[in-house]
Amino acid sequence: MVDGALYKVINAKILRDHALVENDYVWFQNGKFVDAQTNFFKQRKEADHIIDAEGAIVAPGYLDIQINGSYGIDFADYEESVEKIKQDIDKVAKGLLQDGCKANAYSEILGAHVEGPFISHEKKGKPKKKKAGAHDDNVIRDARRGLVDFDEAYGPELKNQQKAVCILTLAPEIDGVLDCIPQLQQRGITVSLGHSAAHVKAAEAGVANGANLMTHLFNAMLPFHQRDPGMVGILGATDLPAPRHPNRHPSPSFTSPGRHLPDPRPFYGIICDGIHVHPNSVRIAYYSHPKGCILVTDALSASGLPPGRYQLGGQDIEVRHGGAYLVGTDTLAGSTVTIDQCVRNFRRFTRCSVVEALEAATLHPALALGIADRKGSLVPGADADMVFLDNDLNLKRVFVRGEEVDLVKHRK
Structure with a gap:
């Protein structure tokens, strides 16, 4: 150029x-x-x-707001020097461009999506190693002292107005979390609900306090139950208060409580690989809240690697049939789907329009993060x-x- x-x-x-x-x-x-x-x-x-x-x-360009790693690099379990981190980020960022993803274009990173430690012990995730879980029980904590606990957990970068931490995934039922959501938003952080055992009332309270996103819908949350639908029940909520930041909420749809006002329901990330979430479940979410969908990969280090056997994160992994599995088993070790494949899958699973499929990977995540003026659309500027x-x-x-x-x- x-x-x-x-x-x-x-x-x-x-x-x-x-x-x-x-x-x-x-x-x-x-x-x-x-x-x-x-x-x-x-x-x-x-x-x-x-x-x-x-x-x-x-x-x-596509935006993937949930990537744990790719091309053999695992950022969720990382103990390397700063220089090595920079090299690995550059490698993953350039690889993601092959899938049309701009979240990590060359040296640019929009920010970190941090899951934990203010999450549920029950929904912390499956163990990846014998000595440590996906979220280590020893570091999971509450926020009884308010924002002091968050600053203690994350350090000064949490005050850096979205330049370091962009999204925080929290469990709304954890002591002290609800009261901290508005303060975290004031720092420019997108608050997402997830890794949670919250019942529907606690989940609705999290949204009422300002959370505008749910992390990987259906995964790491209570399953839907007819008497208490848990966090999934947010899709059917009709009496949520008007959003505090309407420009960071979904546009109205035919299922919205108000047909001409921003939808008070949050956006929701969904792993559209057909493995983590069944296509029928993707379809249910879409028909319940079509303008709220954000496609995510939740990709792990095996993403981007050709079929074969690898040692990743201390485990012997086999990449096959669109997934990463523990060698010799059918135990899923993580997502290997790419964001462009998620877009194609979403359209096939739901029979939505091309526009809806594309906006679920472009405009919707940009709105959720409050960056639609510079990402996720073709608008001047x-x-x-x-x-x-x-x-x-x-x-x-x-x-x-x-x-x-x-x-x-x-x-x-």
Whole structure:
């Protein structure tokens, strides 16, 4: 990309204003989308370069808000030097670009999604090692002293206005957590409910106090029960108070309590690999709360690796049939799905529109994080991150801040 040069994307089906728009263009300059009227009509400036999309769908770059690792690197169980961390982040970030994901474009990271230690002992996750669980029981704690406990657990980075910690997953039933949610939001942190044994009343209280996200719906929470649906029951809530930050809540849908107001129900992440969550369950969630869905991979270190056997996180792992399993067993060791596959799966599982599938991996996570002005859409001023897709939503081209990525993984 030439500095200062104006680029124009033609011959595309553009994801804009909740529709696929034809006979229009995408303009970008200096790594940002720009307004065509300002550049063409006011400045009387023609494009310096034309990019022919050849009929492809042009959508914002995908955002995956839950990644534990990839390409043999596990950030959830990490004990390396700062320099090694930087190298591994760069390796994973460049690998994720092959799936159209911009959450970690080159050196950029939008922030950490921290799960624990303010979570339920009961729903801390399955053990990954003999000596340690996915969430170590010894560090799980409550917040009886309020925000002091959070600052003690996470250190000064928690005060860094979303530059370090972007999302905190909390269990609302843990002592002291509910009262801290508004204060955490004031620091720019997205509060998500998860790894929780909360009954529906506690879950609703968490949303009422400001949580606008649920972590991997159906996983690490109480199963649905007809008399107390637990956290899953939030999907059917009709009497939640108006959201404190409506611009970070889902748009209204035909299932919303108010058809013309932001939905008070939170967004929900869902692992759309067909393994962690059955396709029928994905469909139930979608039909209950279509505008709330955020597709996540929850990928572990085996993601991005070809089929075979590996030692990852102290375990012998076999990557096969779209999952990572303990060698010699059918025990699932983690997700290996990619975000672009999640998008295709979601459309196939739910029979939703192309627009709905794409927005579940672009606009929705950007809204939940409060960054829709720079990520998740093609609006002027946003980063020029975009994917070109065929009609089956397979990746054809990827651009990061206007620079095209070499899709080695997708070469034929």
